Amino acid sequence: MPKITIRNADFAIMLHTLGLTDIYREESYRNHFVAGKDHSDMPTLLRLCEVGMMREADPPRFLESGDRVFCVTDLGKAYVAKHRERPSRAKKRYNSFLSLLDCCPDLTFKTFLTDPQYKLYR
Numbered sequence: 001m002p003k004i005t006i007r008n009a010d011f012a013i014m015l016h017t018l019g020l021t022d023i024y025r026e027e028s029y030r031n032h033f034v035a036g037k038d039h040s041d042m043p044t045l046l047r048l049c050e051v052g053m054m055r056e057a058d059p060p061r062f063l064e065s066g067d068r069v070f071c072v073t074d075l076g077k078a079y080v081a082k083h084r085e086r087p088s089r090a091k092k093r094y095n096s097f098l099s100l101l102d103c104c105p106d107l108t109f110k111t112f113l114t115d116p117q118y119k120l121y122r
Helices: 010-017 043-052 074-083 089-100 111-113 116-121
Strands: 034-035 054-057 067-074
Touching: 010 034, 010 043, 010 067, 010 074, 034 043, 043 054, 043 067, 067 074, 089 111, 089 116, 111 116
Parallel strands: none
Antiparallel strands: 034 067, 054 067
């Protein structure tokens, strides 16, 4: 089997299709990309189908005529799992702290790290 070259734009589309554009999201929550006939990403989507990373799926009836649906294949999912950036434990912890700041604006990072009431979020 020939080596498949995946460009950054290809990878970004696969991440978007799987709902993994946020590096802190652990699991995919979707697997679809809807594109109209003149969509700017259509050439990339078709290329990913050609190399087996994505496939075209049957569109639901509520979509407009000409809209196409694409899904990431098992091969594409394996590629994403192998090459996707994973945040470090420290980055995850800091992101949790930033999320809490919305409801606790006076919270300091030191308090977040040392106070037992925030242990669940670390």
